[in-house]
Amino acid sequence: MSSKKNMADFLETTTELARENNTIDASLYSKFNVKRGLRNEDGSGVLVGLTEIGEVHGYVMDEGEPTPVPGRLLYRGIPIENIVKGFQADGRSGFEETAFLLLFGKLPTKRELDDFSSILAENRELPGDFTESTILKNPSPDIMNKLSRSVLTLYSFDPNPEDVSIKNVLRQSIELIARFPVLVAYGYQAKQHYYNGKSLYIHPPQEELSTAENFLAMIRPDKQFTQTEAEILDLSFVLHAEHGGGNNSSFTVHVVSSADTDTYSVIAAAIGSLKGAKHGGANIKVISMMEDIKNNVKDWSDRKQVEDYIAKILKKEAFDRSGLVYGMGHAVYTISDPRAILLKEKAAELAKETNNQEEFELYNTIAEITPGLFADIKKSNKVISPNVDFYSGFVYKMLRIPTELYTPLFAIARIAGWSAHRLEEIISGGRIIRPAYKSVVGKKEYIPLKDRK
Template sequence: MNEAQFLDDHAVLIETPQVIDASEYQKYSVKRGLRNEDGTGVLVGLTEIGDVHGYILDENEKIPVEGRLRYRGINIKDIVDNFQSEGRFGFEEVIYLLLFGRLPSRTQHEDFTKLIGGRRTMPPGYWEDIILRSPSPDIMNKLGMATLGTYSYDDNPEENSIRNVLRQSIELIARFPAMVAYSYQAKRRFYNNESLIIHAQNPGFSTAENFLHMIRPTGEYTPLEAELLDLALVLHAEHGGGNNSAFTVHVVTSAYTDTYSAIAAAVGSLKGSRHGGASNRVREMVNNIKDNVQDWSNRKEVLGYLKKILQGKAHDGSGLIYGMGHAIYTASDPRAVLLKEKAKSLAENVGGRIQEEYGLYELIQELSPKAFAEVKHNEKVISPNVDFYSGFVYSMLGIPEELFTPIFAVSRIAGWCAHRLEELSLGSRIYRPAYKNVLGARPFIPMGERE
């Protein structure tokens, strides 16, 4: 038997027993996906880092409300309004807030920004040995490898004291943008057969400026482009301890592993299409709509195609309008509201087909609830989540789709590190949920009697 035949035959043996009757889950009150029957998350911990509010429970019924996101108790809208009104970048301020639990003074902000800029470099040999000599066709996989590879260049990789983990966290947050950018350039060179373009990092740039500088052949960008990417980084930095990647950090950290293993595990979680890959799905769906709808401003035509998507007769057959709806937010996702405002400014600034495409996004947002009501016969409140507009924003910035999820990681590592530090300082037990075995006892069969 060849290997292919062996795998075909034995995959069936694994797949077949996996069909466990749904009644079994009800019998043992299993919280599948760590979710309650009403879709809310099972409460497994307490945190002071991020607060996500999207509905009110009234007699076990979800009442939709405008979404709210707080970083360390501070409304994200207040944070964004302040740094944008002052004409400065906000991501470094948010990193400080998430790590230390308070907003920095002007002097602390300046010192911390310089610290981040100064920690972007790596010891000699790292970029060549870890990034350029072993490129990967998938940048998220490469980011996970690069994170684990950093362990070998750390003189004190295992110590889990708060001071040491804080040092590691700051270094990883500072280096993630270059890990992503240089992995992307290596992938272009070795898998796409394009020129290898490596721009040196600028310690005086903000994270957003530095990233755009590294991924673009010319290294150039406009102030508005940098402001938009900075906003996207701010909005993706943290989303509570229950999201899959942050929870992964808590679980792995509770085993008392090293920082690089914990963050690499989170990268693996975020890579999943059900988590960090959502903005790519939205972009693919909108591109499909653009290809199949003649007039992007025709409400009847757009509505008709959205209904086909919900019926599973268009796009990928999933029956889903990607980017619409959220596990927690109901009436609105505050991140999507803020990102949409900035996206509109850039679209109007660019004009032409880009502005028309922005109009299509607005129309999809407006008509999706109507399509859902007519196809599913459900008046459920539906609003766009942050992934709905983030892919459009990145595409306007000329960022290829293969970088959408890695940029998410560049932002979210701030929240991951905050959650790791919180778990180390407050957690006292290894996570150990239970699985009920429903197979029962089986007799042993001697080798000679087996079929």
């Protein structure tokens, strides 16, 4: 028997081998007309499915060319602005109504909304000894990984986990929507205690509180929050609840659901997708960039100073040298992102309440000057504007929510959209999703072990 090989030494000698034998000639993608990232050459997404859940619209095609238009986001055909104005005018939370709309395809009546909110409240408590055995005894330094593990473990507490009937998947979906805030809050508290040496606070969810109110109460030692804080977090949940079937995590839901597997496996896969820095972690990049700007621009009110530093970022001379102004631009939206517009309005209220108006104006200045600088420096005619990530991190910072919870907050909201897409795939999909990959390696002969070099 051969002696054991040290892992570090083995990787030192094989990493480059792995790289060499997994690098595909970039010209072959054009040769075979491969839609890399399921994108067309103009950047638009390849049409791979149909949905009635969400619509994302940012441009129209005019004689084969994309023409920018104001951004539009619809949930089940209803403009997001109308949904937000509706619940804000009534002075009530909107996430519960939004989740019902996404799941069932219609706005709930007063009775239906009360019943649905009550069902969510009754199902927030985690089963059995789940908190102690799964969350506290096995803490994680990353809340998204902890959320994924918790979701998979819930499979073991489900009396009927494999049943993919509509009734059973609905039951599982509602339970997950109810429990996600608790799983995230408790996962965060466990991390704070076991990794950061902080006091452990496990506040039980309160049935009379909304999803947003419960989350704020559960992550704060004193359980206190203001009405403005609850309203803006609720708005954030509504704006992040759904974004069409083509975003990476929702498409993951369709792909994995099409394989006819259980709900917990599907949602855990979606969490893994959302965790990625190119998907759910974008607002963290914005916050990091803004801290860099604040540290390097002496006078935030001096537009010229701000402009000069943004120019350096675009020229890859400052911040992370990527040449990107994070939070500006979007894969679909061009002239505007409706989510950013709605969140900005509420952010202004919170900035005033928390005495952060000066920083809020810095955000606005950057949003105003970046499109012009981008066009001049990049020599690009691409139309860009602030996306929702540009303001969401700032909002969470004003809410005194730690950075490691930014992406989990996204998951708390998006579980509603994921659940709707899972139901749609089960009901209307019918075929396992299997796109084609063309092999571009030539035929090779098998070499006996004794002859290999």
